[in-house]
Amino acid sequence: MNILIIGSGGREHALAYCLEKSETCEKVFCVPGNPGISQIAECVDIDTTQHDKLIDFCKLQKINLVVIGPEQFLADGLSDQLRASGYAVFGPSKSAAQLETSKAFAKNFMQKYKIPTAKFAIFDKSQYKEAIDYLAHQDLPIVLKADGLAGGKGVVIATSQEEAMQVTKDYLDGALGSASEKIVIEEFMQGEEASVFAICDGENFITLAPAQDHKRIGEGNTGKNTGGMGAYAPANLVNSKVLEEVKSKIIEPTLRGIKEEKMPFIGCLYVGLMIKDDEAKVVEYNVRFGDPETQAVLSIFEGDFAKLLYSAAIGNLDKNAVKSISNKAACCVILASKGYPEKFEKGNKITGNLKEDEHTFVFHSGTKMYENNLVTSGGRVLGVTGINENLSLAIADAYKRVDEIEFEGKYFRKDIGKNQK
Numbered sequence: 001m002n003i004l005i006i007g008s009g010g011r012e013h014a015l016a017y018c019l020e021k022s023e024t025c026e027k028v029f030c031v032p033g034n035p036g037i038s039q040i041a042e043c044v045d046i047d048t049t050q051h052d053k054l055i056d057f058c059k060l061q062k063i064n065l066v067v068i069g070p071e072q073f074l075a076d077g078l079s080d081q082l083r084a085s086g087y088a089v090f091g092p093s094k095s096a097a098q099l100e101t102s103k104a105f106a107k108n109f110m111q112k113y114k115i116p117t118a119k120f121a122i123f124d125k126s127q128y129k130e131a132i133d134y135l136a137h138q139d140l141p142i143v144l145k146a147d148g149l150a151g152g153k154g155v156v157i158a159t160s161q162e163e164a165m166q167v168t169k170d171y172l173d174g175a176l177g178s179a180s181e182k183i184v185i186e187e188f189m190q191g192e193e194a195s196v197f198a199i200c201d202g203e204n205f206i207t208l209a210p211a212q213d214h215k216r217i218g219e220g221n222t223g224k225n226t227g228g229m230g231a232y233a234p235a236n237l238v239n240s241k242v243l244e245e246v247k248s249k250i251i252e253p254t255l256r257g258i259k260e261e262k263m264p265f266i267g268c269l270y271v272g273l274m275i276k277d278d279e280a281k282v283v284e285y286n287v288r289f290g291d292p293e294t295q296a297v298l299s300i301f302e303g304d305f306a307k308l309l310y311s312a313a314i315g316n317l318d319k320n321a322v323k324s325i326s327n328k329a330a331c332c333v334i335l336a337s338k339g340y341p342e343k344f345e346k347g348n349k350i351t352g353n354l355k356e357d358e359h360t361f362v363f364h365s366g367t368k369m370y371e372n373n374l375v376t377s378g379g380r381v382l383g384v385t386g387i388n389e390n391l392s393l394a395i396a397d398a399y400k401r402v403d404e405i406e407f408e409g410k411y412f413r414k415d416i417g418k419n420q421k
């Protein structure tokens with residue numbers, strides 16, 4: 001089959017890598033893609049905001065399956081439009097995407113369907129006084145979340161009443177535009193975080209290897225939140241007991257509930273979990289693959305990934321397309337530009353060994369070609385991934401390769417995967 005991937009980051013490179021080696025895949029296209037993706041797929045420059053042009057492209061290239069990477073396209077209703085034009089799409093409808101695009105929707109949904117999550121209250125612009133009054137009666141720390149998509153900048157964990165009240169005021173005053181017109185105030189959960197991806201066909205699902213992301217910029221999980229500085233899979237924190245509970249108490253009721261709401265979920269349901277004493281609660285839903293978890297999770301996937309996503313997209317999940325999800329282990333270390341997640345330089349030349357070998361794959365995130373050189377073009381530049389029979393070997397493979405790649409301002413965390421249970 002011919003497959004079109006939408007997106008341009010490390011996650012999309014990992015999707016292309018796994019789809020391209022699938023037996024049932026003939027050709028992969030990616031809009032717009034990146035220099036890494038262009039080595040395994042045909043990258044096409046179409047304005048992704050012009051959905052009509054994407055649909056024309058699907059017709060021209062006889063696309064059998066469209067896989068949507070980033071959430072913004074789902075929020076914009078791209079999957080609905082493609083489906084209405086008759087294409088099989090892996091990615092939920094705009095309405096089902098509310099599980100990610102509105103934290104208030106997600107929290108109300110979890111409450112209605114009794115899915116374990118932190119205690120919460122929701123306030124809008126007109127309820128500033130009520131929000132402040134509510135805060136005065138809560139324990140610290142307390143978590144404040146903007147309702148809408150905020151590019152990873154919408155969550156504050158406040159450690160004092162003053163900070164909590166200030167953030168509440170700023171948010172409701174529109175600090176994040178329409179994203180913070182409504183806020184969720186949430187109990188702080190103790191524990192360790194992990195994520196599980198479920199491939200869903202609207203009713204049935206299969207989970208991939210559990211993963212752990214490292215969201216903070218600094219070692220030992222310190223400093224600013226980022227899009228993710230590295231990930232490994234499988235994450236043993238999600239042991240078989242925890243995984244069974246995640247399936248029966250979180251994923252199953254989520255799929256049942258969202259179907260009952262007449263928004264059946266087709267795509268990757270990402271459940272972000274907080275785990276303590278083998279009990280998991282939902283921190284957040286995402287409605288797409290995570291970045292950089294996907295680089296680790298798909299590096300160890302064995303089977304026909306194209307067949308799996310296509311079967312989900314047409315509402316008939318083929319679990320036999322999966323041979324194994326965690327026969328091996330993978331560790332993805334992000335090479336970032338110094339200064340990220342704040343200001344950073346772009347356009348620095350990347351040199352060294354970026355070639356695939358038996359135990360390493362280098363995924364491109366923020367790279368581009370400039371005058372025949374590969375240069376940095378984003379905060380997160382490369383996802384250097386080690387793949388081996390166990391996690392310690394995979395970590396060693398990743399870091400060995402990290403030392404073989406250079407660019408001005410190269411920054412990475414040295415502890416990816418190292419504190420796992």
Ligand code: AMP
Nearest residue numbers: 118143155186187188189190272283284
């Ligand atoms: P979110 O965008 O909802 O995933 O929040 C971003 C990050 O904030 C999460 O990955 C957690 O590290 C942290 N976080 C969010 N909600 C909570 C909570 N209720 N308790 C503790 N940490 C949280």
Ligand code: GLY
Nearest residue numbers: 213228290291292
């Ligand atoms: N790695 C976190 C995310 O993709 O949202």
